[in-house]
Amino acid sequence: MRDFALFMGQILRRPGQVVALAPSSRALCAEMTEGLDPAKGPVIELGAGTGVITQAILDRGIAPAALHTIEMNPEFHAHLQARFPSVHHHKMSAGDVGDLDLSEVQAVISGLPLLSMPLALQRGILGGSFAQLAQDGRYVQFTYGPKPPVARALRDEMELEWRISAKIWRNIPPARVYRFFRQSTAQ
Ligand SMILES: C[S@@+](CC[C@H](N)C(=O)[O-])C[C@H]1O[C@@H](n2cnc3c(N)ncnc32)[C@H](O)[C@@H]1O
Numbered sequence: 001m002r003d004f005a006l007f008m009g010q011i012l013r014r015p016g017q018v019v020a021l022a023p024s025s026r027a028l029c030a031e032m033t034e035g036l037d038p039a040k041g042p043v044i045e046l047g048a049g050t051g052v053i054t055q056a057i058l059d060r061g062i063a064p065a066a067l068h069t070i071e072m073n074p075e076f077h078a079h080l081q082a083r084f085p086s087v088h089h090h091k092m093s094a095g096d097v098g099d100l101d102l103s104e105v106q107a108v109i110s111g112l113p114l115l116s117m118p119l120a121l122q123r124g125i126l127g128g129s130f131a132q133l134a135q136d137g138r139y140v141q142f143t144y145g146p147k148p149p150v151a152r153a154l155r156d157e158m159e160l161e162w163r164i165s166a167k168i169w170r171n172i173p174p175a176r177v178y179r180f181f182r183q184s185t186a187q
Contacts, residue, residue: 003023003050003051003052003079004022004023004050006050006075006076006079007022007023007049007050009075010049010073010075010076014073016116017072017073017113018049018073018113019113019116020113021172021173022172023049023050023052024052024053024111024142024171024175025168025170025171025172026056026170027168027170027171028142028168028170028171028175028177029052029053029055029056030056031142031165031168031177032053032056032109032111032140032142032177033053033056033057033059033060033109035107036057036060036061036062036106036107037106038060038061038062038063038066040104040106040134041066041103041104041105041106041134041137042066042067042068042102042104042105042106043057043062043066043067043068043105043106043107043108043109044067044068044069044070044097044100044102044105044107044108044109044129044132045057045067045068045069045070045108045109045110045111046069046070046094046097046108046109046110046111046112046125046129047070047071047094047110047111047112047113048069048070048071048076048080048089048111049071049073049076049111050076050079050080050083051069051079051080051083051084053109053111054067054069054080054083054084054087055084057109058084058087064084064086064087065086065087065088067084067087067088068087068088068089068090068100068102069084069087069088069089069090070090070092070093070094070097071089071090071091072091072092072093072094074091077089077091093121094110094112094124094125094128095121095124095125095128096124096128097124097125097128097129097132098124098127098128098129098131098132099128100132102132103132104134104137105132105133105134105137106133106134106137106138107133107137107138107139107140108129108132108133108137108138108139108140109140110125110129110139110140110141110142111142112125112141114141114143114149114150115143115145115147115149115150115151119151119153119154122150122151122154123154123157126139126150126154126158126160126180127158130158130182135182136181137181138179138180138181139179139180139181140177140178140179140180141177141178141180142175142176142177142178143175143176143178144173144174144175148162148178149178150178150180155180158182159182159183160180160181160182160183161180161181161182161183162178162179162180162181163178163179163181164176164177164178165177165178165179
């Protein structure tokens with residue numbers, strides 16, 4: 001309940017950054033983290049908020065030391081540090097994800113309001129994420145809207161392919177999950 005109150009408070013204080021009606025539901029978190037493999041490389045989570053997806057990633061068996069969250073909101077960042085002390089938390093913009101010193105990342109899981117961001121920031125986020133990802137790695141992004149959650153110009157530029165989940169009705173609002181891959185590595 002404290003997490004929910006914190007989330008709601010930040011929606012009011014920073015609506016342009018949070019851009020959601022409520023934290024992601026259990027059903028959406030399960031779809032976002034589907035297929036994560038504890039035997040593979042590290043995982044990066046973008047826009048972790050109060051940590052609902054963070055918890056789901058850990059529930060998939062990913063070791064806390066193999067998980068890196070990026071969250072620019074100082075209140076959320078402090079909350080994540082207190083809630084998951086063994087996870088690596090980075091208080092920075094997701095646009096700088098390429099600066100992390102990691103390799104063979106298996107997945108970037110994004111809770112960011114990507115489509116509401118300027119194209120240059122989207123380019124930094126997607127470009128940096130794919131620089132971190134293993135050749136067969138994936139960028140996972142949910143969206144509430146009918147269109148792919150990455151700008152078309154960027155999808156073309158980066159030659160991305162994607163798979164789309166079924167609509168998750170048990171989320172407010174209902175959402176779909178997109179998994180983006182480098183061309184010809186889509187699984
Ligand atoms: C829609 S909320 C998602 C929170 C949580 N992951 C969930 O699914 O409930 C978006 C989150 O992205 C964060 N955020 C927005 N822009 C960001 C940026 N450029 N870099 C890092 N975090 C950002 C916000 O602070 C917020 O926590």
